[in-house]
Amino acid sequence: MAIIFAAYTFIAFFQNQIDLAAFCAVVTGGTLAFLWFNIPPARFYMSETGILGLTTALTVIAFLTDTVLILPLIALPLLATSLSVIIQLGSKKLRHGKKVFLVAPLHHHFEAIGWPAYKVVMRYWVISIIAAIIGMIIAIAKV
Structure with a gap:
């Protein structure tokens, strides 16, 4: 989520929506703080309540x-x-x-086929960054 909100920080900034860019930057910082303090073993969980609020904000x-x-x-x-x-x-x-997958959701399928959790997480990060950069380029090119 931090990568996604960081991408929207730049998109909003390039659209000159400074207030929205500031909001996205704050959410980016909050999700990064969550990740910083939640390196295994996890101290607290976001659960569906947290992710639903973030995805609603993302949609808006x-x-x-x-x-x-x-x-x-x-x-x-x-x-x-x-x-x-x-x-x-x-x-x-x-x-x-x-079944199509051994286990769903997808990241658990990768663990079920033998990938260690850190490998799944790192690859998700790489894919997230690449997808966010491509999305930012497309969005900024529209401006």
Whole structure:
């Protein structure tokens, strides 16, 4: 989430929406602080309550910056994780219990095939950064 909000900080700044850029920067700082203090072993959990608020804010920001169509690219890992659950549930219902993934969501599937957790996290970070940069370039090119 920190990477996504950082991307929207720059998008809002380039659109001269300074108040929105400041809000995104504050949320970026808050999520980075959460990560800083939550290096294993975790001291506290965000759970669905926290992530729902962040994703709601993210959706509103996408509308305010007119980047709703770019949001799936910028938030690619979130989208992939959500879609993996939908695909898994749909497959189990339509294919009589057969699964597409060993486990859903997607990051747990990678762990189930033998990837250590740190490898999954690092690759998600790399993909997040690349997707956010591409999304920022597209959004800023529109301005």
